[in-house]
Amino acid sequence: MGEFDLIARYFTRKPQRAALGVGDDCALLQPRPGTQLAISSDMLVEGRHFLSTVNPAFLGHKALAVNLSDLAACGAEPLAFTLALSLPQADPAWLEPFSRGLLALADAHGCELVGGDTTRGPLNICITVFGEVPVVAGRSQALLRSGARAGDDLYASGTLGDARLALEVFRGNLSVPEAVFAQARQRMEQPTPRVALGQALRGIATAAVDVSDGLLGDLGHVLAASGVGACIDTSIAIDLIASCADSLGAPGTFSLNQRLAFVLAGGDDYELAFTAPPSAREAVMAAARLTQTAVTRIGRIEPEPGLRLVDARGRLLDETYASFDHFA
Incomplete structure (x- = not known):
């Protein structure tokens, strides 16, 4: 041929x-x-x-x-x-x-x-x-990385961390129930681009980025372009991993730190991270319902540069998580 x-x-x-x-x-x-x-x-x-x-x-x-x-x-x-x-x-x-x-x-x-x-x-x-x-x-009406403002809410669409979980199983670093692996593998090999959500957020979101290299790394591009910082509530973010074995009858499969690493820095998710003012919360949820896309408010934009992780009580976490970088 x-x-x-x-x-x-x-x-x-x-x-x-x-x-x-x-x-x-x-x-x-x-x-x-x-x-x-x-x-x-x-x-x-x-x-x-x-x-x-x-x-x-x-x-x-x-x-x-x-x-x-x-x-x-x-x-x-x-x-x-x-x-x-x-x-x-x-x-x-x-x-x-x-x-x-x-x-x-x-x-x-x-x-x-x-x-x-x-x-x-x-x-x-x-x-x-x-x-x-x-x-x-x-x-x-384009959504850009440079529009985030102090006081904005920070959101993530869909789920995060599933693709990284599947990759670690392929690498032999994790052993999980077959149902968990199947769900995670589908997310890694057949991601869902959030095209409809992106269009529905025009005029609502102040900034957006697609999560391809990991939430923290990609969000960092927004913070740098916008000249702001952010705080993420890890007690909310940790539940964004859909393929968590704890929910499928296998408690203890993942440590807290593993789950956070997958969600915050796993990569290959192809979800959207975006910001919007608190006054737009109802509009954001309406866009989510219209496009049948799960959306979770995971933090807020702050005037002080940098990215901070806190627990349910608002205490700063010491852990750091590195997103994917081809040449790091």
Whole structure:
């Protein structure tokens, strides 16, 4: 199978929203008047971002999901994406489920594949995604990292720490009941990008970021961009891990410190962390209900720089947790 046969067979589709899609030197996109184009790129490398044993359909899903999560953090509506794919070989048994998982998620979000590149080499997937954000009265409605203000509430969507739990099981560092592992593995291999929530938070949230490298690390980008600090109530945050064995009849499987490490610094969650003023609490919960997304208030933004962790009594914790960094 040649390169162009591969593209035609697995990745060429009739354009829907794009003016021109796969097959030419450039794709052509035409954003609607009164919008801005939101663009993000992410790369997945075998052995670094995913295991070689992963189901190709799940990998296709995740490859796009991590990019859609960036659009979600910006409050953008997905429009289109490009795919750059390095493959050891053109294997139909791998390509068919990979493209199926990729395009199923693309269809679910109205985000069409409009081009890219393929080459022979180590397995590497790079996607660039394009989305639209409205401009109202000359002002962009995009959610940014730089808008958090002292006094804002701090929220997290969905659950955190499940993907890290699954990774530690794969590494042989943890042994958990099969039901716990299955739940955690699904969260690691098939994350849910919170696109609808991001759009629903436009005009409500003051800042947002997608949680990909770990809550503390990604929240740190918001604090730095906004020039503020934050306090997280760990007694609330600790319950964000859905795959906790304590809730499935296996008490004592995780220590308190393990659970906090997974939730606060686990990574690969692809949830949203965002801020909003206390006056917007009802609006935040309405957005959560509208999009059928769990949202938890886990702390507050403070004027003093830095990130502080406290227990249920408000006492500072001494522990530190390091989020993922490719070059640390």
